[in-house]
Amino acid sequence: MSDPTPVWAVVALPLVLAALTYSAAALDTAFRTGGGPAAPLREGVRLIAQQRRRTLAPDVLLMRIGVISLPTAALLAATVIPLGDTSVWDLPVSVVWFNAMEVVAWGSLWLAGWGVNSAFPLVGGYRFLAQGLAYELPHMFALITAGLGAGSLDFGEVAAAQDDLWFVVWMPVAFAVYLLSALGMTFWGPLGHPVADDLAGGVAAELSGPDRLLFFAGRFALLTVAAAAAVPLFLGGGAGPWLPEWAWSLIKTCAVLALLVWVRQRFPVIRMDRFMTAAWMVLIPATLLQTLVVGIVVVN
Amino acid sequence: MGAPMGLAMAERAADRDGLKLDVLHVPLGPALPDWPAGLVLHLTLQGDVVQAVEVAVMGGQADEPSFWDEPWLRSAAGEQVTTGNAERRRAASHLDSVGRLLAVAGWESAADQARELRDEIVAGAPGSEVAPRVAKLARRTGKSRTLRWMLSDVGVVDREMADRHGLAGPSAHHLGDAFARLTGWLDEISQAAEQLHDSAPIQGTDGPRGPVESRSSARVLAMLPELLDGAELAAARLTVASLDPDLDHVAAPKAEVPGE
Numbered sequence: 001m002s003d004p005t006p007v008w009a010v011v012a013l014p015l016v017l018a019a020l021t022y023s024a025a026a027l028d029t030a031f032r033t034g035g036g037p038a039a040p041l042r043e044g045v046r047l048i049a050q051q052r053r054r055t056l057a058p059d060v061l062l063m064r065i066g067v068i069s070l071p072t073a074a075l076l077a078a079t080v081i082p083l084g085d086t087s088v089w090d091l092p093v094s095v096v097w098f099n100a101m102e103v104v105a106w107g108s109l110w111l112a113g114w115g116v117n118s119a120f121p122l123v124g125g126y127r128f129l130a131q132g133l134a135y136e137l138p139h140m141f142a143l144i145t146a147g148l149g150a151g152s153l154d155f156g157e158v159a160a161a162q163d164d165l166w167f168v169v170w171m172p173v174a175f176a177v178y179l180l181s182a183l184g185m186t187f188w189g190p191l192g193h194p195v196a197d198d199l200a201g202g203v204a205a206e207l208s209g210p211d212r213l214l215f216f217a218g219r220f221a222l223l224t225v226a227a228a229a230a231v232p233l234f235l236g237g238g239a240g241p242w243l244p245e246w247a248w249s250l251i252k253t254c255a256v257l258a259l260l261v262w263v264r265q266r267f268p269v270i271r272m273d274r275f276m277t278a279a280w281m282v283l284i285p286a287t288l289l290q291t292l293v294v295g296i297v298v299v300n
Numbered sequence: 301m302g303a304p305m306g307l308a309m310a311e312r313a314a315d316r317d318g319l320k321l322d323v324l325h326v327p328l329g330p331a332l333p334d335w336p337a338g339l340v341l342h343l344t345l346q347g348d349v350v351q352a353v354e355v356a357v358m359g360g361q362a363d364e365p366s367f368w369d370e371p372w373l374r375s376a377a378g379e380q381v382t383t384g385n386a387e388r389r390r391a392a393s394h395l396d397s398v399g400r401l402l403a404v405a406g407w408e409s410a411a412d413q414a415r416e417l418r419d420e421i422v423a424g425a426p427g428s429e430v431a432p433r434v435a436k437l438a439r440r441t442g443k444s445r446t447l448r449w450m451l452s453d454v455g456v457v458d459r460e461m462a463d464r465h466g467l468a469g470p471s472a473h474h475l476g477d478a479f480a481r482l483t484g485w486l487d488e489i490s491q492a493a494e495q496l497h498d499s500a501p502i503q504g505t506d507g508p509r510g511p512v513e514s515r516s517s518a519r520v521l522a523m524l525p526e527l528l529d530g531a532e533l534a535a536a537r538l539t540v541a542s543l544d545p546d547l548d549h550v551a552a553p554k555a556e557v558p559g560e
Contacts, residue, residue, distance in 0.1 A: 032408065057305040119326045123348045123533060190406075190446070197333055198404045198537040268447050269406025271534055 005088055013088050016250075017078050020224040020257065021217065027261045028220075047213035055116050055206050063115025067211045070108040070218030077101035077225045082156050084238040084245030095143055095153040098229055102185045105222060106132050109187070109194055109203050112215065116206040124202025128187060128194035130272040134279035135184030135191070138177045141287035145174040146233045149294050155229070159237025168234040170297070173290040175234045177283055182226035182260060186219055189264035196269050227257035313346070316530060321346040328537070330358040334403040336540070338547045341524065348533040353525040357550050366548035368393040369512040372505045376512065383498040391434070391492035392421045393508035394470075394485040397544040401482060402441065404541040405450060413437050427496035434493045438486040451479035455527055455539030465523040469510025471543050478542035509546055517549035 025040040033039070080087055080094035091097055106128065113125025147153045149171060150161035158167075168175045183191040195202040207215050231237060231252040238245025240252075310322035328341040344352040365373050371386040395418035402411035414437060421430055441447060455478050462472045474484025510516035520543045528536045 032412075057307055119324055119345070123345075126348055192406065193534070196406050196534075197408075198406070198534055200332055265409040267407070268402070268410070268444070268450055270446065271450055271532075273532055273535075274450060 005090065006086065009083075009086050009088050012083075013078060014075065016083070017075060017221060017224060020228070020253065021074075021221045023254070024220045024224055024257050024261055025217075027258060028264065031262065031265050044213055044217075047208075048210055050209040050212075052211065053206065053208040055118050058117045058206075059115040061115075062111045063207075064211070066108045066111030066113075066115055067207065067215045067218070069104055069111075071214055071221050072218075073101045073104035073108070074218055074221035074225050077222075078228065080155060081225065081228045082159065082232055082237065083249045084247075085156060085159070086246070087155065090156070091154070093153045094155045095147055095158065095233075098155070098225075099140065099143055102222065102226070103136070105185050105187075108218070112207065113194075113203040118206045120199040120201070120205045121203050124194045124196075124199055124205070127196075127202065127272060130276065131184055131187070131191060131194060134272055134276050135181040138279060138283040138287050139181030139185070141284065141291055142174040142178040142181065143233070145171055145287065145291045145294050148291060148298060151298065155232040156237075159232035159239075162236040163239065166234065166236040166239075171234065171290060171294060173286050174294075175230070177287050178230060178234065179256075179260070180283075182223070182230070183263065186223040186226060186260075188219065188223055188260065190267035190270045192264075193269050193271055223260055224253075224257055227260055228253045230256045313351075315346045315349065315351065323351070328540075334400045334541060335537075336545050336547050339521070339540075339545065341528070341536075341540075343533075343536070345533065350528050350531050350533060350536050353528045353536075355521050355524050357521070357547060366512075366546050368396075368509070368546060369507045369548075372502065372507045372512045375502050376505050381502050383500050383502050384496050386502045387492040387495040387498065388421055388424075390508045391430075391489045391496070392418045394489045394492070395421065397541075398437075398441070398482065398485050398489070400544060401478070401538070401541040404537050405447060407441075407447065410437070410441050413440070421493075421496075427493060430496065431490075431493045434489055438490055442483050442486050447482075448479050451482060451538065451542070452477050454478040454535045455531070455542055457523070457527065461523065461526070465519045467510075467519055467523070468514050468516040469506075469508070471516075471520060472510065478538050481542045509549070515549045517545035517547065520545040521550060 022040060026037045029035040029039040030037075077098050079089040080091050080097050087094070089097075109128040110125045113121040113123075113128070146158055146167055149167055150158040152158060152161070161167075180191075183189055187194045193202070195204050199205060204212060204215055228249075231249055235252045235256070238247075238249045240248035243251075310324055312320045313323045315321045324345045326343050326345050328343055329335055329337075329339045331337060338358040340356040340358060342354040342356065343350050368389060371381045371389050375381040375386070395414045399411045399414035399418060402408075402414060417430065417433060417437060457467070457471060457475055459475055462475060470484050470488060471481060474480050505512045524540070524543075527539055531539060
C-alpha cells in the first residue's frame with residue numbers, strides 16, 4: 001500500500017493480458033492444425049459476424065452472466081498479479097483475491113451450461129462441478145503452501161521471499177499440483193471434460209457467435225492468468241540476471257503458458273469418475289504433507 | 301409444477317441409488333462427431349447415468365456394401381484379391397476405428413495421427429514408410445497410462461456375453477474392456493502393416509469386423525442395451541466407439557425406423 005499505482009500499469013494490464021491470451025490461442029492452433037498466427041483472429045471475426053443460434057426456452061440472462069463472467073474474472077484476477085514488482089491493485093491478500101476470482105469459473109460454467117436449456121451443456125455443467133470438487137482443495141493447499149513459505153498472502157511478498165531459493169525447488173509437489181489445478185480451473189486439455197467433444201462441446205455446445213467468442217477467449221485469458229500467477233508463487237517473480245524484472249516476469253509467464261497449452265497434445269481427457277479418487281486419496285494428502293514440511297522449515 | 305413456456309417438466313423416478321431424480325430422455329445420434337452415423341440410442345438419463353437404452357437405426361439404405369468389407373466381398377464373389385490389398389483395407393479400417401475412439405477419449409492429437417495414417421494407407425503408401433509410424437502410434441497410445449486408466453473397465457464384454465450375442469471379429473477376439481479392444485486393434489494394425497505388399501490371393505472372408513457374411517455389427521448393436529445399462533454418459537460413448545459398429549452391416553427394415 002506504499003506507492004500509488006502508476007497509470008501506465010492500468011493501461012498496460014488489459015493490453016498485456018490480451019496479447020498473452022492471443023498468443024496462447026495462436027500457439028494452440030499451431031499445435032493442433034499448424035495454422036498461422038492469424039488463425040485465431042479469423043476465427044474471432046467469424047464468430048463476431050456469426051448469427052446466434054437459439055435453443056428452445058433458454059434463460060438468456062443466466063447464460064450471458066455465465067459467459068461474460070469468465071473473461072471478467074480473468075481480468076479481475078490479473079489486477080493483483082505483479083509484473084516485475086508492480087501490480088495494478090496492491091492488495092495485502094492478493095493470493096486470496098486471485099483464488100476467489102478463479103472460483104468464479106464454477107459459476108460461469110454452471111450458469112452457461114444451465115442457461116441454454118439443453119441436455120449436453122447441462123451434463124457439461126455437472127462435470128465441471130465434479131471437477132471443482134476434485135481440484136479445488138488441492139489447489140488451495142498449494143496456494144497456502146507458497147503463502148506459508150513466505151509468511152504472506154501478498155504476491156509481491158511471496159515473490160520477494162524467494163530471493164535465495166525459488167519455491168519450486170523446495171515445494172515441487174505444490175507446484176505440480178498448482179499446474180494440474182490450473183488445467184482444472186480453465187477446463188483445459190486433460191481436464192477439459194466439461195467441454196469435451198463426446199458431448200459435442202459440452203457446456204459450449206449451444207454457444208454461438210459472440211457468446212462463444214467471449215467464452216473461449218475467457219478460457220484462454222484464465223489460462224494466461226493461471227500461468228502468470230505461477231511466476232510470483234513458485235518461480236521467483238521477476239528475479240533473473242541482466243534483464244529488467246518485468247521482462248523476466250513475462251518470459252517466465254510465457255514459458256508456463258506454453259507448457260500448459262502443449263499439455264493438451266500429450267494426454268487424453270481425464271474423467272472425474274476416475275480422477276476423484278486420485279484427487280482425494282493422493283493429491284490432498286500429498287499437498288498436506290508438502291504444507292507440513294514447509295511449515296516445519298518455516299518454524300525452524 | 302406448471303409448464304414453463306409450454307414445455308413439460310422432467311418427470312422424476314427412483315434411480316439406482318434409491319434417490320428420486322429427474323429423468324431426461326436424450327437421443328444420442330444419428331449425427332454426432334465421431335459417432336457411427338445413423339445409429340440412434342434413445343437414452344433415459346438421470347443426471348449423466350444411463351438408465352435405459354433403446355437402439356434404433358435411421359433409415360436410408362446403403363446402395364453398396366460396406367467400404368471396409370469390400371476386398372473380402374469381391375473375393376467371395378470369385379474375384380482375385382491379393383492379401384496385400386485386403387490387409388491394407390483392414391489396417392485402414394482399424395485406424396479409422398482407433399481414430400474415432402481416441403477422439404471420443406478426448407485425445408485429438410493422437411486421433412489425428414491415426415487418421416493421417418489411415419488416409420495414407422488407403423492412398424497406397426508403401427509399407428516400409430507406414431510400418432514405423434504405425435509402431436509409433438501403437439507405442440504412444442497403447443503404452444499411455446492415462447489412456448489405460450480412463451478406458452479400463454469401460455464396456456466390459458466377457459466370453460459368456462460374446463457367445464450369447466454371437467459376436468465375431470475383433471470385439472470377440474479381444475475380450476475385456478475398451479482398452480483391451482484398443483490394443484487389439486493396434487496389434488491387428490501392426491500385423492496388417494507388415495503384409496501390405498503380400499501378393500498371394502486372400503483366403504477366407506475374415507474382414508475387419510469378422511466374417512463379412514455374418515453382419516457382425518448387427519450383433520454389436522443388439523448387445524448395446526445390456527452393455528450400456530447403468531453406464532455414465534461418457535463411458536457409454538467410449539463403449540460405442542470401442543466397438544465401432546459398421547452401420548453398413550445393418551440393412552434397416554423400414555419397420556424398425558421409429559416415427560418416420
